[in-house]
Amino acid sequence: MIAFKEVNKIYPNGVRGLRDVDFEMRRGEFVALIGLSGAGKSTLLRTVNGITEPTSGEVEVDGRVVGGSREDLRRLRGRIGMIFQGFNLVGPSTVQHNVIVGRLSHKHPVLGTLGLFNRRDYQLVERALDRVGLANKLHQRADQLSGGQQQRVAIARALVQEPSVLLADEPVASLDPVSTDRVMSDLRRVRDELELTVLVSLHSVPLARRWATRIIGMRDGMVVFDGTPQEATDTRLGEIYGDAYRAMNEAQQLPESRGSDGKGPAEGGEDCDVEECRTP
Amino acid sequence: MSIRQTIHRNLPLHIAVVAIIGALFWLSSAMIGADFARLIANVGRAGGLVSRMLSPNWDYLLAVLPALAETVQMALAGTTIGAAMALPVSFLATKTITGNHGVTIVVRSLLNLIRTIPEVLAAALLVALVGIGAFTGMLAIVVFTFGFISKLFYESIESIDEGTLEAMAAVGATRAQVAVHAVIPSLLPNIVSYTLYVLEINVRSSIVLGMVGAGGVGVPLQSAMALARYDRVVVIVLAVFVVVLIIDALSAWARRRLL
Numbered sequence: 001m002i003a004f005k006e007v008n009k010i011y012p013n014g015v016r017g018l019r020d021v022d023f024e025m026r027r028g029e030f031v032a033l034i035g036l037s038g039a040g041k042s043t044l045l046r047t048v049n050g051i052t053e054p055t056s057g058e059v060e061v062d063g064r065v066v067g068g069s070r071e072d073l074r075r076l077r078g079r080i081g082m083i084f085q086g087f088n089l090v091g092p093s094t095v096q097h098n099v100i101v102g103r104l105s106h107k108h109p110v111l112g113t114l115g116l117f118n119r120r121d122y123q124l125v126e127r128a129l130d131r132v133g134l135a136n137k138l139h140q141r142a143d144q145l146s147g148g149q150q151q152r153v154a155i156a157r158a159l160v161q162e163p164s165v166l167l168a169d170e171p172v173a174s175l176d177p178v179s180t181d182r183v184m185s186d187l188r189r190v191r192d193e194l195e196l197t198v199l200v201s202l203h204s205v206p207l208a209r210r211w212a213t214r215i216i217g218m219r220d221g222m223v224v225f226d227g228t229p230q231e232a233t234d235t236r237l238g239e240i241y242g243d244a245y246r247a248m249n250e251a252q253q254l255p256e257s258r259g260s261d262g263k264g265p266a267e268g269g270e271d272c273d274v275e276e277c278r279t280p
Numbered sequence: 281m282s283i284r285q286t287i288h289r290n291l292p293l294h295i296a297v298v299a300i301i302g303a304l305f306w307l308s309s310a311m312i313g314a315d316f317a318r319l320i321a322n323v324g325r326a327g328g329l330v331s332r333m334l335s336p337n338w339d340y341l342l343a344v345l346p347a348l349a350e351t352v353q354m355a356l357a358g359t360t361i362g363a364a365m366a367l368p369v370s371f372l373a374t375k376t377i378t379g380n381h382g383v384t385i386v387v388r389s390l391l392n393l394i395r396t397i398p399e400v401l402a403a404a405l406l407v408a409l410v411g412i413g414a415f416t417g418m419l420a421i422v423v424f425t426f427g428f429i430s431k432l433f434y435e436s437i438e439s440i441d442e443g444t445l446e447a448m449a450a451v452g453a454t455r456a457q458v459a460v461h462a463v464i465p466s467l468l469p470n471i472v473s474y475t476l477y478v479l480e481i482n483v484r485s486s487i488v489l490g491m492v493g494a495g496g497v498g499v500p501l502q503s504a505m506a507l508a509r510y511d512r513v514v515v516i517v518l519a520v521f522v523v524v525l526i527i528d529a530l531s532a533w534a535r536r537r538l539l
Contacts, residue, residue, distance in 0.1 A: 049450055077452035088447035093465040101461050105452030113456045154447075161451060 001027050002048060002165060002197060007057035009043055009221070017043035018054070019221040025199065025214075027164070030191050032208035033201040034225075035218035036244055041201035044218070045167045048199065049080045062164055078105030081158025081196075085170035087150040091143030095134065095153050098142050099125045102160035121160070128156035131193075132186050148179025155186055159194075166191070168200040172207070184211045205237060219244070329510060337511035341519060344500055344512075348519055350414050351496035352527070354489070355482040358418040362425025363475045367464075369426075370433035376440065377459050388434075394427035399485055403494040414495030421482050421489070432474045436467050469539050476531035483527050487520055 002025040009017035018040050025031055033041045046052035047059045050066045050073045059066045066076060081102070089098045103121045104112040111117075129135045132152035137145065142153060151171060158166055168187060172180040188211050191198045202208050208215050209229040217225030217232075217240060224240050225232065238245045283291060371377050373387040403420035410416045440463055448458040464471070490498015497516060504512040 051446065051449060074452040074454070077450055080450070082447070082450040084443055084447060086441075086443045088441070088443035090444060090462050090465045092468055093461075097461070097465070101448065101453065101457075102451050104454075104457050104461070109454045109457065113454065113460050115460070157447075157451065167450075 001025065001060075001062055002199070003060040004044075004047075005058050005060070007044075007047060007054045007059060009040075009047065009052060010055045016221050017052070018047070021057070021221075021223055023216065023223060023226060025197055027197050028191070028195050030188060030198045030211065030213045031200070032212035032215050033199065033218060034203075034205055034208050034215060035201075037203075039218040040221040041218055042169050043221070045082075045169050045199060045201060048165065048167055049077050049082060074105050078161055079163050080165045080167060081155075081161050081163040082167040082169070083151065083154040083158055083171050084168075085173045087147070087154050087174075089142040089150055089153055089157075091141070093142055094139050095129065095137045095142055095145070095156075096122075096125055096139060098153055099128060099156045099160055102128075102157040105161070124160040124162070125156070128159040129153075131159060131190060132156050146179070147175050148182055151175065151179070151183050152186055155183070155190070159190060163196060166196045166198045168198070170201055170203065173203055180207070187211070205232070208232070217241070332510040333514040335511055336514045336518070337509075338515065340512045340515045344497060344516055344519060347490075347497040347500050348523060351486045351490065351498070351520075352483060352523060354414050354417045354421060354496050355479060355486045358421025358486075359425050359475060359479045359482050361418075362422040363429050363471075363478070365422070366426050366430035366433055367471070370430045370437060371459055371463075373430065373434040374437045376437050376445070377455050377463065379455075391427055391430050394423065395431065397423065397427070399424040400488060400492060403489045404492045407493045412493040412495070417486055417489040417494030417496055420494055421486060424485070425478050425482065429474055429478050432478075433467075433471065436470045436474075437463060440466055472538050473535050476535060480524070480528055480531060483524055 004021045004023055007018050007021040011017055021040075021044060033044060035041055043052055047054050048061060048066065053067065061076065061080065064076065067073070100117055100121055103117060103124065107117070107121075126135060126138070129138065132155050134149060134152055134156065137149065137153075142150060145153065154171075166187070171187070172183050175183060184207065187198060187200065190196060200212070209232060212229055215225065215227060215229055215232045216223055217237065219241065225237065234245075283289060369387060369391070372383055373391060375381060375384050378384070399420055402423045403417060406416045406419050410419065444462050444466060445458060448462045453461065486494075486496050487498045487501065490496040490500075491502045493499070497520060501513065501516045504510075504516060
């Protein structure tokens with residue numbers, strides 16, 4: 001369960017990331033966050049695992065307020081998986097190494113630093129890779145995989161955390177339509193099988209309709225739509241977003257034009273600057 | 281159309297820069313009394329030198345091999361120790377892991393200081409301190425490698441992809457874990473490549489070190505030159521040439537395998 005309580009975020013440069021965000025997610029919900037670049041989707045996701053700290057208000061995950069000491073945050077993040085548009089794997093490392101780092105927060109810090117993982121950790125890695133269909137890539141270098149495969153390795157990394165919540169920041173924005181489908185269905189399947197609460201930001205309204213159980217629309221840091229996929233009709237969203245809605249819809253009418261080099265389109269000022277997104 | 285509207289809009293500036301460089305060149309060469317005519321005029325003397333070098337004393341090769349091996353050993357040991365010391369220190373020289381600006385400034389200042397010491401000077405000082413020999417030469421190489429390679433290391437640590445760091449933060453990794461499981465593996469190709477590059481430099485420079493008494497093949501080279509035994513000098517030069525070629529080829533191969 002995730003609860004946002006009057007969450008506001010104002011960046012040091014004066015940009016308002018979030019305005020009075022207030023909603024709850026039940027366990028097992030698959031929520032798609034939609035909105036244009038800069039609407040606050042990434043900021044919202046990052047308040048859930050404390051990578052971004054709200055200026056006011058608070059976020060609760062499983063009844064516990066996000067924040068506190070570095071140790072508290074580490075423990076909390078251990079239960080929250082996150083995947084990214086750019087996959088964010090360690091390219092020269094093997095798939096196995098990339099996935100097993102998901103176990104770090106569950107171990108004694110010294111053991112984790114020394115890479116002393118136990119049998120169960122390795123079994124979890126194999127099971128997670130099996131779930132995303134990459135069990136045969138265990139010892140391959142991560143940067144030798146295709147974009148879609150790399151994203152599924154990232155999903156496996158999140159799964160070995162044994163999380164209750166899975167966050168995904170534009171997980172398919174750099175992928176071709178086939179890989180997009182594979183990654184979305186993997187996310188949906190692990191949510192079904194493991195009863196995870198999933199929060200995914202997407203550019204594409206049709207994708208949100210197809211995969212999510214609930215859609216939350218954002219604009220200028222505010223939640224402007226919150227409803228079921230059936231309620232998120234073109235007319236309704238068109239009313240809320242105006243001309244911007246056409247842009248949102250057109251943006252993913254042309255997935256081919258994005259190329260499949262794994263980089264995707266340049267994110268023109270996505271809602272947090274690099275300094276802010278980094279942890280202390 | 282004025283020049284301002286074309287791709288040559290900075291032409292006046294470029295002309296000025298070239299003029300300044302030209303003036304500096306002329307001024308410097310005038311002040312050190314550079315005289316290219318002298319170079320041409322003395323070609324005749326070089327003929328004598330070359331003819332003596334054309335009759336290399338191959339028997340000397342056997343005598344020089346141990347010194348040559350010593351040079352390579354100095355370079356290998358010095359590079360390894362210097363690079364191993366540089367790796368942890370270069371983490372302190374960036375905010376990437378420590379998040380501490382103060383430490384970064386102090387460590388960088390120290391590294392800058394070390395880098396200002398020319399290697400031959402370090403070797404000469406160490407000869408005075410520790411005495412002559414290969415160990416002293418190795419120490420000089422450690423100092424040089426440490427100063428030089430830590431800059432290469434910390435600059436590549438700084439260039440690491442922010443996303444990788446964010447993903448590590450998101451799984452709840454500690455700073456040390458981020459360094460061990462993300463930063464070092466990401467940079468491993470760079471680390472190895474830079475170390476091999478510095479090794480190449482060190483094999484070459486350890487020859488010069490011998491000339492101030494710091495061991496290696498520079499020692500017999502120095503005496504052969506002093507005795508004008510060019511038949512020996514040429515053997516040393518050719519042997520060094522072959523060794524440098526081999527080291528370069530090996531490191532190129534290792535780099536290709538890794539990247």
